[in-house]
Amino acid sequence: MTLEGIIIALLIGAIAGWLAGVIVQGAGFGLLGNIVIGIIGAFVAAWLLPKLGVNIVTNNAILTSIINATIGSIVVLLALSLVRRA
Secondary structure, eight states, rough: HHHHHHHHHHHHHHHHHHHHHHSTOOOHHHHHHHHHHHHHHHHHHHHHHHHHTOOOSSHHHHHHHHHHHHHHHHHHHHHHHHHHOO
C-alpha cells in the first residue's frame, strides 16, 4: 500500500468513526479512537454486509467506502457499549 493509500484509509476511518460517534451518541473515543473504530468498522462491514445481502453502491468509491465503514463502525460502537454496560 502506498503512502497515499494509507492516508486515504486513515481519512475514511476518521470520517466513518466520527459519523458513527455522532449517530451512536455518547460512544465516541476521540480522534485517534474514532480512526481506529472507523478502520475496524470497515473490516466489520466488509465481512458483515455481504452475509446480510447488503450491497451499497454509489458513483463514488470513496463515498461507498465511507458509508460501509460507518455502518461497520456503528455495529462496533453498539457492541462496545453493550460490553461496557455488562
